[in-house]
Amino acid sequence: MNSLGGIRSWPANWRSTTASMTTTESVRKVPQVLTVAGSDSGAGAGIQADLKVCAARGVYCASVITAVTAQNTRGVQSVHLLPPEFISEQLKSVLSDFEFDVVKTGMLPSTEIVEVLLQNLSDFPVRALVVDPVMVSTSGHVLAGSSILSIFRERLLPIADIITPNVKEASALLDGFRIETVAEMRSAAKSLHEMGPRFVLVKGGDLPDSSDSVDVYFDGKEFHELRSPRIATRNTHGTGCTLASCIAAELAKGSSMLSAVKVAKRFVDNALDYSKDIVIGSGMQGPFDHFFGLKKDPQSSRCSIFNPDDLFLYAVTDSRMNKKWNRSIVDALKAAIEGGATIIQLREKEAETREFLEEAKACIDICRSHGVSLLINDRIDIALACDADGVHVGQSDMPVDLVRSLLGPDKIIGVSCKTPEQAHQAWKDGADYIGSGGVFPTNTKANNRTIGLDGLKEVCEASKLPVVAIGGIGISNAGSVMQIDAPNLKGVAVVSALFDQDCVLTQAKKLHKTLKESKRGI
Numbered sequence: 001m002n003s004l005g006g007i008r009s010w011p012a013n014w015r016s017t018t019a020s021m022t023t024t025e026s027v028r029k030v031p032q033v034l035t036v037a038g039s040d041s042g043a044g045a046g047i048q049a050d051l052k053v054c055a056a057r058g059v060y061c062a063s064v065i066t067a068v069t070a071q072n073t074r075g076v077q078s079v080h081l082l083p084p085e086f087i088s089e090q091l092k093s094v095l096s097d098f099e100f101d102v103v104k105t106g107m108l109p110s111t112e113i114v115e116v117l118l119q120n121l122s123d124f125p126v127r128a129l130v131v132d133p134v135m136v137s138t139s140g141h142v143l144a145g146s147s148i149l150s151i152f153r154e155r156l157l158p159i160a161d162i163i164t165p166n167v168k169e170a171s172a173l174l175d176g177f178r179i180e181t182v183a184e185m186r187s188a189a190k191s192l193h194e195m196g197p198r199f200v201l202v203k204g205g206d207l208p209d210s211s212d213s214v215d216v217y218f219d220g221k222e223f224h225e226l227r228s229p230r231i232a233t234r235n236t237h238g239t240g241c242t243l244a245s246c247i248a249a250e251l252a253k254g255s256s257m258l259s260a261v262k263v264a265k266r267f268v269d270n271a272l273d274y275s276k277d278i279v280i281g282s283g284m285q286g287p288f289d290h291f292f293g294l295k296k297d298p299q300s301s302r303c304s305i306f307n308p309d310d311l312f313l314y315a316v317t318d319s320r321m322n323k324k325w326n327r328s329i330v331d332a333l334k335a336a337i338e339g340g341a342t343i344i345q346l347r348e349k350e351a352e353t354r355e356f357l358e359e360a361k362a363c364i365d366i367c368r369s370h371g372v373s374l375l376i377n378d379r380i381d382i383a384l385a386c387d388a389d390g391v392h393v394g395q396s397d398m399p400v401d402l403v404r405s406l407l408g409p410d411k412i413i414g415v416s417c418k419t420p421e422q423a424h425q426a427w428k429d430g431a432d433y434i435g436s437g438g439v440f441p442t443n444t445k446a447n448n449r450t451i452g453l454d455g456l457k458e459v460c461e462a463s464k465l466p467v468v469a470i471g472g473i474g475i476s477n478a479g480s481v482m483q484i485d486a487p488n489l490k491g492v493a494v495v496s497a498l499f500d501q502d503c504v505l506t507q508a509k510k511l512h513k514t515l516k517e518s519k520r521g522i
């Protein structure tokens, strides 16, 4: 929450906070979300949606029920509020026991219920708070009346990390401000931000006359419009709850706010697309399938999103090495990808801008045809010009928050970090991943201070952002890097181990095998 002053470094021992329960070293802490919301008997929205999305995203979700609704695909037939004292009992039970990374709220239908929530949050401080200010179901039924508006505005919104109103809810919070266009959604986001939440996402699922489904994100400085083509389906019941809980789940895993929001938007989009033709119930608003990811061919997903596992074998190019071995960059990349490289960074320290751009375009074609993302080192202008998948910047390059505002919400941004402080800042600025090193001495980068395996571990522990290790890594030591026992260390980045070699394909295959074996060994 805001009291934590910016989403915050996770405690250095966050992986072992349950260690008192057992003396073994193999304790594995699972990211945990608490949802405080209403039950939907039709199970498309509310608590039931929250549990499903968290399960689908690999996050544990506990549930405190505020109200029980009699609800189906035709609408809400009746609502029964639970006594505030009993809601407080539920809150105490779980907050005194679990270590939640994030609390997410949905239906909070009375002032008394908000009061008991606030009291419990002050007794048991949590790391982050996602507030979905549920007021009206898409079918038009009032789930929380105007009596809650003042306590929301005055006490709940100011402590929220993010609020996710739909257009009707945003309008209600702003005394009936009309929201019918994206420009009005922006104004609403700005006014809501002034009420105190750190981030605002105004959802446009119900925006009239819009062929795209547009959500407006505001961080206090920059706006981002998150757009996707509107899916023609009746099965949109519970999209709002799903979106907010997916944001909570991604935050619990360690994403920055913008990354969490992007993943959540794409999750809803993919789920709606997968479920557009299913028929459950006879009404106008059907539920959708949250577990599409278990069933479909991952290649066919509507939109690709940054997957931290892509950092597994991260190949960084070097034109001097290609010259030395007399091969083109395109041939070198093809071989690296065919051998198992999972993401590419184009690092070009010598070429003129025009030459670099032509090279980047050729490399993008190869990467796209293999479904592998291509990042550009340092040069935001080149990344923009060739529509690369993202960039990697160092501490003395352009600051990450500025890069984000130039590249927009969808691009991947990585940043090099040597210290826990830099890792913390990377999270705050909205980076998608951290590159940490040099782990070992290397000739590829002159005068680069090495941080060793201990330094790498410190960086990993300072943030839950995914980390890729870099610097002097090859087949002989990749295993020792992967075994430092940090769950967010996702892979290794290499230059010479692939490109300063006689056969790039063979080396990539060997390195991939070594990494796989060391992963199995953890």
Ligand SMILES: Nc1ncnc2c1ncn2[C@@H]1O[C@H](COP(=O)(O)OP(=O)(O)OP(=O)(O)O)[C@@H](O)[C@H]1O
Pocket (backbone or CB within 6 Å): 045, 136, 137, 138, 165, 166, 167, 203, 204, 205, 206, 207, 213, 214, 215, 228, 229, 230, 231, 232, 233, 236, 237, 238, 239, 240, 241, 242, 243, 265, 268, 269, 272
């Ligand atoms: N038909 C659609 N196609 C694509 N995305 C959609 C569609 N409908 C809603 N969304 C997306 O789903 C998310 C939830 O948006 P929406 O504005 O519907 O929230 P809500 O009204 O709170 O949801 P609920 O239906 O649960 O009440 C947003 O990211 C929105 O852009």
Ligand SMILES: Cc1ncc(CO)c(N)n1
Pocket (backbone or CB within 6 Å): 037, 038, 039, 040, 045, 046, 047, 069, 071, 106, 107, 134, 136, 137, 138, 143, 237, 238, 239, 240, 241
């Ligand atoms: C219980 C519940 N919470 C939230 C929503 C909003 O979709 C709903 N329809 N039902």
Ligand SMILES: [Mg+2]
Pocket (backbone or CB within 6 Å): 138, 166, 205, 206, 239, 240
């Ligand atoms: Mg809606």
